[in-house]
Amino acid sequence: MCGIIGYIGKQEAAEVLMEGLRRLEYRGYDSSGLALLNGQGLTIQKAHGKLQRLVDRLQKDPLFGTVGVGHTRWATHGIPNEMNAHPHTDCKTEIAVVHNGIIENFREIKKSLEGAGHQFHSETDTEVLPHLIESLYKGNLFQAVQQALQRIHGSYAIAVVSAKEPNRLVAARKGSPLVLGLGKNEFLVASDVPALLKQTREIVYLEDGEMVDIGVGSVRILTIEGKLIQRESIQVDWDISQAEKEGYPHFMIKEIMEQPRSLKQTAAGRIQQGKVMFQELEVLRAGLSDPKKINRVILLGCGTAYHAGLIGEYLLEKFIQVPVEVEMSSEFRYSSPAITPETLVIAVSQSGETADTLASVRHAKKQGATVISICNVVGSSITREVDATLYTHAGPEIAVASTKAYTSQLAVLFLLSLYLGGLRKTAPADENERLLGHFKQLPEQIEKVLAQSSNIQELAGRYAQFDRFLYLGRHVNYPSALEGALKLKEISYIHAEGYPAGEMKHGHIALIDDKMPVLCIVTKSSVYEKMFSNLQEVHARGGKIIAIATQGDSEIRGLIQDGVYLPEAHEFVSPIIVAVALQLFAYHVAVHRGLDVDQPRNLAKSVTVE
Numbered sequence: 055m056c057g058i059i060g061y062i063g064k065q066e067a068a069e070v071l072m073e074g075l076r077r078l079e080y081r082g083y084d085s086s087g088l089a090l091l092n093g094q095g096l097t098i099q100k101a102h103g104k105l106q107r108l109v110d111r112l113q114k115d116p117l118f119g120t121v122g123v124g125h126t127r128w129a130t131h132g133i134p135n136e137m138n139a140h141p142h143t144d145c146k147t148e149i150a151v152v153h154n155g156i157i158e159n160f161r162e163i164k165k166s167l168e169g170a171g172h173q174f175h176s177e178t179d180t181e182v183l184p185h186l187i188e189s190l191y192k193g194n195l196f197q198a199v200q201q202a203l204q205r206i207h208g209s210y211a212i213a214v215v216s217a218k219e220p221n222r223l224v225a226a227r228k229g230s231p232l233v234l235g236l237g238k239n240e241f242l243v244a245s246d247v248p249a250l251l252k253q254t255r256e257i258v259y260l261e262d263g264e265m266v267d268i269g270v271g272s273v274r275i276l277t278i279e280g281k282l283i284q285r286e287s288i289q290v291d292w293d294i295s296q297a298e299k300e301g302y303p304h305f306m307i308k309e310i311m312e313q314p315r316s317l318k319q320t321a322a323g324r325i326q327q328g329k330v331m332f333q334e335l336e337v338l339r340a341g342l343s344d345p346k347k348i349n350r351v352i353l354l355g356c357g358t359a360y361h362a363g364l365i366g367e368y369l370l371e372k373f374i375q376v377p378v379e380v381e382m383s384s385e386f387r388y389s390s391p392a393i394t395p396e397t398l399v400i401a402v403s404q405s406g407e408t409a410d411t412l413a414s415v416r417h418a419k420k421q422g423a424t425v426i427s428i429c430n431v432v433g434s435s436i437t438r439e440v441d442a443t444l445y446t447h448a449g450p451e452i453a454v455a456s457t458k459a460y461t462s463q464l465a466v467l468f469l470l471s472l473y474l475g476g477l478r479k480t481a482p483a484d485e486n487e488r489l490l491g492h493f494k495q496l497p498e499q500i501e502k503v504l505a506q507s508s509n510i511q512e513l514a515g516r517y518a519q520f521d522r523f524l525y526l527g528r529h530v531n532y533p534s535a536l537e538g539a540l541k542l543k544e545i546s547y548i549h550a551e552g553y554p555a556g557e558m559k560h561g562h563i564a565l566i567d568d569k570m571p572v573l574c575i576v577t578k579s580s581v582y583e584k585m586f587s588n589l590q591e592v593h594a595r596g597g598k599i600i601a602i603a604t605q606g607d608s609e610i611r612g613l614i615q616d617g618v619y620l621p622e623a624h625e626f627v628s629p630i631i632v633a634v635a636l637q638l639f640a641y642h643v644a645v646h647r648g649l650d651v652d653q654p655r656n657l658a659k660s661v662t663v664e
């Protein structure tokens with residue numbers, strides 16, 4: 055939710071900042087802006103709409119200077135328009151601030167600043183910051199920002215520049231992500247690593263409550279209270295090309311197509327001599343292997359990550375035989391679950407920055423649980439607060455709709471279930487080995503699903519005009535139905551509902567008619583016969599069925615309108631290949647409808663506000 059960037063160095067800052075904003079646009083895309091210091095003062099350019107509008111403005115009216123800040127917005131306070139776009143400034147247009155987060159006590163601060171004569175121009179919470187900094191400024195920008203931050207409540211990642219100190223950039227974070235990039239004679243701060251990759255791969259992850267004070271050629275990290283921090287930088291191994299479309303029309307299709315590779319990366323080094331190995335969990339091994347020390351598991355996540363958790367529940371219950379619950383982080387954080395030190399909490403998050411999941415992790419830790427995360431972004435906020443992290447290693451995921459990160463989360467949950475089952479001896483070793491054999495076939499099987507992309511495209515063309523869909527599945531593929539429906543909703547704006555097929559006759563069956571296609575996941579599994587009966591029920595009521603089925607299944611042919619046939623996979627790994635087919639369907643429907651697949655309306659990739 056909003057991307058911020060700041061630059062100080064020798065290059066033209068506008069170019070560097072715009073390049074970074076392009077890579078942050080997934081975080082918000084309703085308006086954008088830059089503020090640069092050019093030796094004479096602060097110059098600003100803003101635009102309502104996609105980043106391209108700002109590019110067009112800058113072409114006509116370029117900004118010059120080697121120090122500046124930039125922002126791409128996902129509106130929270132104030133509608134998306136130019137006035138509410140960042141950067142925001144003080145009364146004299148000397149101080150510029152970009153902000154990601156929410157300032158909760160902005161009304162009271164605004165009132166008191168207005169009382170002191172400050173003039174506000176936007177409806178945003180952010181605008182109080184430059185005015186507050188202005189009111190506290192006594193010749194030292196760092197100190198003024200530091201004092202301002204001590205007065206505000208809420209969450210923020212900010213970057214600030216001032217015409218009064220043209221060789222200084224001050225940034226801070228609390229509750230919203232911020233990374234510092236160390237380049238050659240230049241420094242950057244940004245909401246996320248891809249924004250820095252063109253300049254540097256040497257990164258410092260800032261912690262909550264920390265500030266950076268950057269000059270030309272010097273940088274200090276301090277706490278908001280002013281304590282100096284020494285922190286080693288890390289070298290990130292992401293390649294800039296991974297954050298490019300590489301010839302694909304959209305990031306989403308590129309990321310769907312990457313799944314055979316991303317899945318191999320997820321598994322790399324984690325299967326040894328027919329066994330699952332998680333080096334990262336060695337420190338927790340004693341607790342994890344003892345049923346008296348861990349007797350319950352809670353999985354947490356939002357959106358797609360929550361769906362991965364739902365599938366994880368089936369796997370963990372099967373292999374470790376303890377009660378497993380799954381909670382949406384946004385509900386869990388305000389609930390009163392009876393968590394004990396014997397509870398293992400597994401937080402699933404692609405970004406590692408989702409505000410509700412982060413708050414839930416803290417909630418669980420406070421109550422003494424062992425908390426691990428399954429995460430894609432190395433060094434992200436959640437990973438820094440948990441006892442251990444199992445990285446998904448899916449590579450950067452740019453499209454708002456999660457695809458490869460989801461299948462990698464499923465892969466980690468599958469491997470984790472076998473690992474824990476092995477530690478606790480609740481799953482026979484030969485069964486583990488057999489299942490790993492099935493797991494290893496996945497990249498090849500996914501290739502076969504991807505090879506059907508143009509058939510799925512045709513199929514999508516026949517259904518793209520419908521405005522409601524029902525997705526049905528059972529057992530491990532019930533959450534697949536939820537995830538398939540979510541994919542369609544978020545990028546096609548078609549109302550789609552995922553539902554457990556067995557529940558249909560308790561209500562949803564009333565909806566069935568020929569105007570609502572029913573997408574049924576009816577792959578070969580222990581519940582195949584049950585799903586088959588559900589297909590008959592839909593068919594008998596005139597429903598149009600699109601089946602996601604197993605190759606060679608001729609039994610269903612008389613019941614369905616259309617089918618996508620997948621290679622036969624063991625049911626415990628089947629949600630991974632089912633997901634790929636459903637991602638392709640949603641993608642092609644959205645393209646047929648002419649929609650902006652990578653940046654769907656109203657959404658943002660990382661939800662770092664509540």
Ligand code: M6R
Nearest residue numbers: 357358359403404405408455456
């Ligand atoms: O970064 P996270 O995995 O924590 O994000 C959670 C959800 O916001 C995310 O999965 C969202 O539902 C995606 N847009 C789904 O495609």
